Amino acid sequence: MPDPSPKLPTPDPSDSPRHSGPVRGRGKKGGGRRESGGGRPRSSASLFFAVVIAIGVGLFLFERSNATGKSVSYSRFLQEVRENNVAKVTLKGERISGEWERRPEPKAEFENTFTTVIPLPALGDSVLTALLEEHGVEINGEPTQIETSTYILLYLGMGGAALLVMILILRRSADPMGGGGMIGSFIKSGAKEFREDDKRVTFDDVAGMEQAKGELMEVVEFLKAPEKFTRLGAEIPKGVLLMGSPGTGKTLLAKATAGEAKVPFYSINGSEFIQMFVGVGASRVRDLFKTARETSPCIIFVDEIDAVGRERGSGLGGGHDEREQTLNQILGEMDGFSPSEAVIVIAATNRPDVLDPALLRPGRFDRHIQVDKPNKAGRVGILKVHTRKVPLAAEVDLEDVAAGSIGFSGAELKNLVNEAALHATRAERKAVTMNDFEEARDRVLMGATREEVMSGHERRMTAYHEAGHALIAWVLPTLDPVHKVTIIPRGRALGVTQLLPDEERHHFGERRMRDHLAMAMGGRAAEKLVFDEFSAGAEDDLNRSTQLARKMVAHWGMSEKVGPVAFRQGETHPFLGKEMQTGRHFSDETARQIDDEIRAVLMGASDRATQILSERREDLDRISQLLLERESISREDMGDLLGEREVHPDDAAEAARQEAEDRHRMNGQPGVDAVDAGLDGPNDDADGAAEPSKPEPASVAD
Template sequence: MTHDQTTRKAQPGHPTPPDGDSLRRRLLLALGMTLVLWMILAPWLAPGPTELSYTRFKQAVSQGQVAEVTFERDRISGRFADPLPDASAGSKAEGDKTTASAGSQDAGSVVSAGESFETTMPQVQDAELLPLLEKRDVEIAANPAESGVWTRVLATLLPWAILLGGFLYLSQRMQKRMMGGGQDGGLFSFGKTKAKRFRHQDSNLGMDDVAGLENAKADLQEIVDHLADPERFRRLGATMPKGVLLIGPPGTGKTLLARAVAGEAGVPFFSLSGSEFVEMFVGVGASRVRDLFEAAKKESPCVIFIDEIDAVGRSRGAGLGGGHDEREQTLNQILSEMDGFTPTEDVVVLAATNRPDVLDQALLRPGRFDRKVHIDLPDRKARKAILEVHARKIRLDADVDLGKVAVRTVGFSGADLENLINEAALLAGRERRDAVDMALLESARDKIVLGAERDQGMGDEERRLVAYHESGHALMAWMLPAADRLDKISIVPRGRALGVTQQLPEEDRRTYKESYLRDRIGVMLGGRVAEQTVFGEVTTGAESDLAQATELARRMVSRWGMSRRIGPVAFRRSDEPVFLGREMGQSQDFSDATARLIDEEIRQLVEDIEGRARRLMEEHRDRLERLAEAVLEDESLDRSAIDAILGEPPRSGEIRRIAGAGG
């Protein structure tokens, strides 16, 4: 090759000439395709036999021009005699009235010596044909009515060819996916891990992108530092925790926090759910665990995140629901893999659950999950930060105060706050607004907490009954000093409720005083007491109120020591689900006499609170009437409207005077 050719080959503007091997491969490929095409088209291009009418066929037989015939169903094929006999002689011998020259001309127009022909037999049986053929010494043959040999071979081999082709296709697809790094699919990947693998380049999520959760982020910062620079800790002799268990209610950001750890450290991230390990066949889950940890070790340092680990990590041998061989073998394999980590394998396992009480103790011991990070519901400051993060992509109106929204969303998780912002945006789109204002955020909050408004026509009597019921709740919340602040009353049907009364806690509570619990029960019973005071009878509308009040009173008496007769003793009933099998094997740890005493104390507590609420309701009957009439007129009242109707709440001393000794 000359210098000019080399230069021209290197330039991108000139095509690269093919080498000799490539040219030969192309020629062989073209030749093979031509041969295959010829084999396919040859039967169609070759000249076929002459098609005769049945009349011409019988004429040819009568004139001795047919040498042999073959019968196959309703088709007759054959070959003309070679050489053709004299047509005139045949005609004279037959005594035909047609002249010899006419017969010769007629037959010669359609036949030639040695030529093959075909014809179709008529539907009517021709009894003269076989004697005529035998008389003219025509060789007769017949093929069976079944398909030919090639048809039978094709029918036999075609299903096997389809199965073989499908097998080869799946195998090739599996090989391509495995070579491409995929972990899902393929005929032989049934025991492979289904974990989704993320590179650190795929996500720019870091700790700063996680709003709130300051305590949890501080606990995980050491994991981030160790993954980012493991040698710094090795020089000090420290080893990274093998596992970190994230414990918290649903929607608090456990998965988001795990991804932030991997993104902050800049390491690969494997994510899957605990249920993806367990299959119907025993041993599949353990195989997937081995494959997951083998892949993680090759990518170390990295993070493995197992969401809902309680699906596979439940206590072994727990009785009903616990003796599942596949699940237990999978758990055993997880324990073995985590215990087999060496200090040089910088792989950390992050797992999330909201049921730590059902996990196996071997999984929780140091050496497996060395660290447990508790993630609670966000406080007011954290809720505001979370709202600001989710509101970045939403066009907000100037009147929106996310601080006020954070105050009104006590008990919301991070997922609930994200849903709140999204619901407000959907409402804005439905009403064709240009931006989300404060009123839409309030409507979205009511929709999440209370349910969507529904059209359910109520009669005047039922509507008046609901108005007094909700006004009774509101009056008790306004009067009782330890109750949560009254926020809103509505008799617009929402969800399954015909009316609602909202209270808004002034601060996040984690412990509760006895006075607060008593006043809370008083608010629950306020609707029933209002019905008795105004209508002289009760209705079924207080069913949910009674259930909640009874359960709260039971906890006060039997678990929190708030009964003088029971004393500072806890008689806790098992709250564990039956499917774990534990409560079925546990006997009651208190006598029947104590159970009877607990029931009496619960009844006495609820009756005392109800009597106190009734005395307060009768004393302030005028306020109840004014509030109910306003609710009937406007259907919904906010805090300012309620304060304008009820005025200043009475002092605690006045409430005690009205309630009497029952308070």
């Protein structure tokens, strides 16, 4: 039985403290980075340039040796001919060589012999021959042929260059897996390596994912003490699949797992396996897993594995498709792990629905961990991690910041802290204040403010549009509270009405959805009510409302005429997100009914919005007037203007339930439910629709 706790390779002292370059195939016996090929490519290149230079010098000297006499200009040559100072000449191509009758003046600059070159326009000119004959010059001619020595020198140069190129190719191809080779570097995996001596990320750096960390602690314990599991015949999962939305910390979680286990960590993106040449992806997979086995125990992390692990059998490219070959190689490598090889493969994706079933079966990625967006406690922990090096003012309460950032992922919270620090820097403050966090949150949710000059009519129309959204959101208690209303252009919008939830929500009922549609139609209804026309600023409202209404009717069964049936449009397709074709599995009559019901839902929402705004026209005018004066109003301003907001009946019932439970608990009795307490519980029909993700702060941009 092999040693259950193999020693980790010792890093070479010559390595830099942090190495994240391509994997070099370090084995257990040497911690240094292996460079295949040594210095041979460099010496071969130097030899090649030396040979080329030698050939050039030889050709130059050879030409100089063929040229006899002092070189003179063609004009001086003709002058000397006319002065009868040329004894004889020899014509060879465009070159003329000959002897003087007497050395021209100044004699120090000339020799007894000379050479000159006929200019291109004068070649073939019979006047030159006549001129030479007229002045009694002896004319000789030689054929323009290449000397034997020139041929020898030319052949030697070409042969030497070809031989040198062949030597370079053979040397670079001799070790295909070498790091310095031409072919070897092309098929290497390119994975970034982080070793034990690097700056480690641990679970202390990861917050808001307690359940996921607990799942991965078993992986850490197996890498540290595998005998704890093997003594009872247990086997640790070979692969762990992290699933979650972008920015939830999947990559950070994988790095923390390797940091806790203190083992090498190889990170690569799934798209790096795919290349234009067939077979390269599979070769890179083999190289990566070969290196991992040599440095085990270790962790391989494949980010965005859906780029290479999508479902096979689509018919595009057939069985020889490069992606399928790469996926087959990954499957084979994961099956090839022996029980003694402590190599864990962790992969991350935000599209688990498109992965090949063979990749998800037990024995491969048999442990699936869902990484969700953090709750309030998780957001507080994440904010504490990211504010370690950020000086905070005494007034800053991270609990309040977390309460106002419902729906934020870990990456978004990090960006929130960074934006707050940048805002404080621009204001030349020494510490980050709550106002900086407020401004940063508005920038993240609504976009940066921009200078936009609007006419008085446009500002007034924008103010009424946003006031319509805000008033309906304030009146309907099922909707999230209004956080801020502004007519300052932000991002691509001329105005924004932002709703910010007070609590985590996991279910969305039909009543709340219909209220949301009425709120979305509020801006358009206000324009029609005040200006008797619609504007193009409601385009985004109509798009979002139509999408929500279509899901209510065709997906969630919230229409009596259509019924409790889910109609999905589009065939599944694994290589294009399962939505390539636009076919449908229902009749034209059903499609017409769906369209009619969607239209009816939207028309009902529009009529409801118009009715609410008509009944509260004075409040609409007051909100719009305040917007024109201040440009931005907050939740507190809305409360001062309209009074306290009505409490939703479900929220009142929940508060009464908690009060009854607390009262009975104090009396030593078990808690009672809402029915026993004589209260109406939540409406089951209203909470019938559930969405898979947590709600994010809503905003209406126009």
